[in-house]
């Protein structure tokens with residue numbers, strides 16, 4: 001069975017849009033786990049656009065929860081991760097102006113810095129993953145700096161159509177094979193939807209998918225009927 005990690009960032013996005021205290025992403029944890037998720041992913045961004053410090057702190061305090069903290073490799077966030085000790089973290093490139101993570105981390109180009117980050121977080125007991133494109137140089141560099149896990153970036157696969165998508169899927173499959181051959185655990189994620197996920201699941205080395213936007217988007221329509229009906233039911237004189 002491939003593990004499903006549900007990224008709950010966009011529950012916080014809705015909350016932050018209104019400055020209310022609901023919806024609370026922490027309330028999503030038990031629902032996701034009951035529905036078959038094996039882990040919860042949340043990205044504490046430097047600009048705090050969705051998940052806040054009090055969210056990640058409460059998530060990290062849930063007993064037995066396999067929390068995967070997505071994060072840029074910057075000092076402030078690294079220190080938070082060292083203190084909270086989630087089960088896992090995934091290092092991603094992070095730019096303030098981007099709408100979402102736009103590509104994989106350049107591990108090969110930042111070996112020294114990232115090796116130090118992997119060492120610190122591993123020493124804190126956190127299983128560190130590198131979010132990278134399916135490029136052999138990046139996969140080998142991740143192994144060389146001591147990361148036990150890579151998460152392959154499926155965003156290009158998800159955005160492309162036709163032959164370009166088939167080429168990207170082949171690159172993901174080859175990357176997953178190489179990673180597994182050199183002893184890395186392989187995860188994948190970004191841009192996955194109910195339609196484009198099955199082909200990724202056919203790659204045998206992939207052990208975990210992290211999916212957020214499409215799950216929260218689907219939840220809106222899968223839950224809208226009930227939400228409207230519940231309001232109708234309380235609108236009585």
Ligand code: PXP
Pocket residue numbers: 007009043070090092100101131151188189190191192210211212213214
């Ligand atoms: N994996 C990583 C490393 C990500 O940065 C994200 C986006 O936060 C995801 C998975 C989930 O992507 P999506 O929200 O498109 O499903």
